[in-house]
Amino acid sequence: xxxxxxxxxxxxxxxxxxxxxxxxxxxxxxxxxxxxxxxxxxxxxxxxxxxxxxxxxxxxxxxxxxxxxxxxxxxxxxxxxxxxxxxxxxxxxxxxxxxxxxxxxxxxxxxxxxxxxxxxxxxxxxxxxxxxxxxxxxxxxxxxxxxxxxxxxxxxxxxxxxxxxxxxxxxxxxxxxxxxxxxxxxxxxxxxxxxxxxxxxxxxxxxxxxxxxxxxxxxx
Numbered sequence: 461x462x463x464x465x466x467x468x469x470x471x472x473x474x475x476x477x478x479x480x481x482x483x484x485x486x487x488x489x490x491x492x493x494x495x496x497x498x499x500x501x502x503x504x505x506x507x508x509x510x511x512x513x514x515x516x517x518x519x520x521x522x523x524x525x526x527x528x529x530x531x532x533x534x535x536x537x538x539x540x541x542x543x544x545x546x547x548x549x550x551x552x553x554x555x556x557x558x559x560x561x562x563x564x565x566x567x568x569x570x571x572x573x574x575x576x577x578x579x580x581x582x583x584x585x586x587x588x589x590x591x592x593x594x595x596x597x598x599x600x601x602x603x604x605x606x607x608x609x610x611x612x613x614x615x616x617x618x619x620x621x622x623x624x625x626x627x628x629x630x631x632x633x634x635x636x637x638x639x640x641x642x643x644x645x646x647x648x649x650x651x652x653x654x655x656x657x658x659x660x661x662x663x664x665x666x667x668x669x670x671x672x673x674x675x676x677x678x679x680x
Contacts, residue, residue: 464529471522480518481506505530555582558676559606562586563593563622564638565614569661573609576665582672590617594625603633607676609659612639612650620653627654634675638663 472480481502509516513533520526560582564570570586577584587593593610594617600606608626612619623635637655647658657671 461532461534462529463531464527466525466527468525471524472518472520472526473522474520477518477520481516555580555672555676557605558582558672559600560584560672560676561593561596561606561608563590563608563614563619564611565589566611569611569663572663573668576663576668577672580669580672582676589614590619590622592616593622597626597629597633603630605676606633607672608633608635609638610635610655612637620650623654632678634678636671636675 506516509530509532514531516528516530518526518528555577558580560573560577562570562573562584564573564586565588574584585596587596590610593608597603597608608623610619610623614622617625619637619639623637626633626635634656635654636657636659637650637653638659638661639650640661650658656675659668659671
């Protein structure tokens, strides 16, 4: 079986093909533009395809876009994972009455969190940048049973600066850092910046739920 995904993005020069599947490799455009991610997604994809006995490759044209292809041999079993199953921490526990403010500028990341939390009946508020997160905290009637998921890399106001502003308003409001930077030194630095805890991307559903249950009720 052959699969592909095609985009209309910036494209990849042929000289980069050899390195594109290497860990932590990112294309430097030299224009000071921030390209998100740690440069490991394609490496992981490559390893997964290899483990299943397949191949992965690409075709690209700079300025027009890229197509990635991979194959799986006949008989390969791939688990079909339903997000409702991975999201189920404990259906006997409910987050009804809990407010979760999600500060996240990527729609797909927010939708993932929304899907995980939907069975819990928590109330979600979405802020698409750090400044909007600060503004939405000011609009809250109460911080009782409230927790914030704060992405670190965001436009207008980053997560660290936004958290400092929020903590000046409500020092006891729990803010969990959410970031792709998952090295121990990164965690240590974030813990110094008034965050109560830390979630690494890609977010694991059960770990997200455990942390929200842990901190959502501390201001009762």
